[in-house]
Amino acid sequence: MNGAGRKVAQRRVGSLSMAVVCGMLLTGCGPSDEPEGPESTASTETDQVDEGSESGEVTDEAAEAEPDPEPEPVPASSEGPAENWPEPEVPDEVYQETGDGAIAMLEHWVETRNYLQLTGDDEPMWEISSEDCELCQNVTERMTGVYATGDHWYESEGSSIDSAYATNVLDGRAYVMFEFYEGRFVAYENGDELGQGGGSDFDLCEAALDYVDGRWLVQEINVIPPEG
Structure with missing residues (x-):
């Protein structure tokens, strides 16, 4: 993306x-x-x-x-969306054709997702994702749609991944197994709270990445909801 x-x-x-x-x-x-x-x-x-x-x-x-x-970043709140929010920096490890490099790119992808949720800007995500990534498309369509009218926004604590490990790195392809935590968030419309969500753990997740043009590229991410 x-x-x-x-x-x-x-x-x-x-x-x-x-x-x-x-x-x-x-x-x-x-x-x-x-x-x-x-x-x-x-x-x-x-x-x-x-x-x-x-x-x-x-x-x-x-x-x-x-x-x-640099302008001082202003976090999102009921008063309005985040302002001057810094774009996440790409870590040096993503240029290494190793399992650690693939994990670093996946972690960076989650940071671009958090950035998207707070700003409505999906460009950083698409810079590191394949256009064929279905989850990426779903996430960007939903979150950019919230910001499209200018009177809706998110306040979020941010999502993260844990216990990530590369199961296979061969011929420029890596598979990463990981746990995903979706951070709690609040949706607003003109300062009025519309609803809350997040706060969920997803234990069975997998990502496929390809090493393209000297760095890892996210091809697909599968997040399996917890049972019950």
Whole structure:
């Protein structure tokens, strides 16, 4: 499921260089004057530099503006959906053609699911999932549909996986067995609670992943509901 998501700092350029140039022109010799000595010129230029520094002007070397701070993430609540929520970062392990690499990608997939539930953005999930993944399609259709009107959203504690192990890694294909916990969530409409869900454990789950273009790609995930 391919997805993810970067600012240019403003620069302040001081006018000190122009002030120095103008100062040199104003202290040039007249027709009947003797040229000023090196000592006098150096003193004048030093004074101008000091004046520029005291007036708060900055040179090109000091004009390296610091980047703007990232907006503070705001969690979802009855007041509104999550804002400025950070997109999950892809871990380095997903590029390793090993069982651990496949598990790392599956864990990252769950993080993109949590991100989708809080934002309605399914791009990060599709960046790491096959378009043939049926569970991925079902999850994205349901969750993006909630956010489509702009007056519905989720508050969620987040889902996770546990006890994951790769049963087979051969010829670029890996199967991972795992337990899935669906985090508790609340659905809202314009601040009014519509319902709650989640808080369930799924013990028998399996994922198939393929190693494609140097990293793992989620092909399918099967989650079997608990009996009863």
